[in-house]
Amino acid sequence: MSNYHIKNFEEYFQVYRKSVENPEGFWEEIAEEHFTWRKKWKTVLKWDFTKPEVKWFEGAKLNITENCIDRHLRTRGDKTAILFEPNHPEEPSEHISYKQLHERVCKFANVLKDKGIKKGDRVCMYLPMIPELAISVLACARIGAVHSVVFAGFSSSALATRINDCDAKMVITSNGSYRGDKTIDLKGIVDDALDKCEGVKTVLVAKRIDSEINMKNGRDEWLQPLLDEAYSDCNIELMDAEDPLFILYTSGSTGKPKGMMHTTAGYMVYSAYTFKNVFDYREDDVYWCTADIGWITGHSYIVYGPLVNGATTVMFEGVPSYPDFGRFWEIVEKHKVNQFYTAPTAIRALAKHGTKLVEKHDLSSLKVLGTVGEPINEEAWHWYNENIGKKKSPIVDTWWQTETGGIMITPIPFSTPTKPTYATLPFIGIQPALMDENGNELKENQVEGRLCIKAPWPSMARTIWGNHQRYKDTYFSAFNNMYFTGDGALRDEVGYYRITGRVDDVIIVSGHNLGTAPIEDAINEHQAVAESAIVGFPHDVKGNALYGFVTLKDTSEDRNHDNVRKEINQLITDRIGPIAKLDKIQFTTGLPKTRSGKIMRRILRKIASNDIENIGDISTLLNPEVVQEIKENSL
């Protein structure tokens, strides 16, 4: 008998069957066995996808930080909870034990309280990957404040939109950040953003770099002196199971970003249970997820999932390419990492640099490898399997979303036979369905359709902050009584799923979700631009890159197109961030449109992907002649 959490493929099927035949009984058992509750729930699950409303463990009282920290103190007090690896390899790593984490979170929580933050208030973090980020997240959770972490690569105006959308009272930032050989002035970005955010009363500033910054009197304060003065114990706030835990923004295909709201108990149960089983985490393992806490992967699988399990979780401040492309492998060797979880785009970037830098390092500690964020191509999968896992460490290709809170489709390591590019089978408790365009479920194998989920799972987002109607329209209206993911997928002859990509106007670039609408809005702000359309095209490292088709107001004007290109990318950088910059910008005299005026992106996608032969029928277009022009001038 094997010693894995899920022993073999048969056991997976057994547990899976149990979980879908009696979800309430199944999750109740898990919740009772693995977590600390201050009061038990009255009902395990109430749901109605037509409203939509989902409630897990209603009536229960708990605090997620008691589960992440306090309950480990007796048995794991001196064990490393967070292992911080700084940007520069020569700066020493920092081992923060569970005891120290307790003290630091309590002190931080007391600072928040002292500054007037109460249960239910929103606090925005705009921080690099330094311990203060994880600690401030936990400090909020300890006192019942709702954290909203904004990835520190977003621009000041993207930050301002997110601060205002959730009405955050406080921003926590640092005076700057290190990223490879660069430093970034985070506080300057926050200052710009706050010109547009009247609700923010306090800015706490962690000191990370040596730099001079402006501190606004009455608003900005250095964090460290406050922490030094703070009391090192802080009682937990008792939270209801369905009290909000955090808001995290994700791009929509239209309009402003969606603040996905996650609640307490269900999120805790599912992130912890998936973490343990998907990575087969063992007591003395060192686990490393390379994501940023600014994304859902960092929330669920750097902070909450690992800490609820009493794990040692590595937090890396830097980038895979600094000081060279061997940095990841150096860290794996240095900390004897057992589970390594990264994104396909990182694997492709590293693979490009060959295996010399891999071979320099002892990677024998690795047991499980993971990927997330976008489809992994066959070549990258094999490179990862052969060179990093040495064909011994199973790859868990985990499909999930900000909205789902936790991993949804994935192999179970050492149980599910893997298949390159396939996320394989639903995790325990998850009931996927493939739907055709008419809303019928495709029941057989060897089909392709739109990926939906038929029943609730504990960590699903409960709403979009401040806009429940949008939540309903986006996720619960396309198909009757189902959660629609926005992804397409196919199911092979044995029932394995392969995610084929987004079927809406979201494009995934280097694993980052980007909506076309906000990028087009940024371009259209350029005074010379009349109209624009963005599509994705395949890119060998980023997965997808962005291609912009732009019409200018005055086509006769002799403009320096390269300058306009630069200005457009600058506007995008200012409005969203450098991750949304366009790789290619083609100027055209018009965009292909239907008779009702809708831009036919399908055609533009084909042209951008150099699939010019298969453009299909254009006779229904309002302006078919423009297609020829765009084809001829394509980049």
Ligand code: PRX
């Ligand atoms: O299209 C899917 C893709 O990433 C989207 C979700 O992005 P986000 O909310 O930023 O969360 C990313 C981290 C969980 C999905 O709708 N995606 C995520 N994982 C995979 C994937 N596509 C293919 N394979 C995956 N393993």
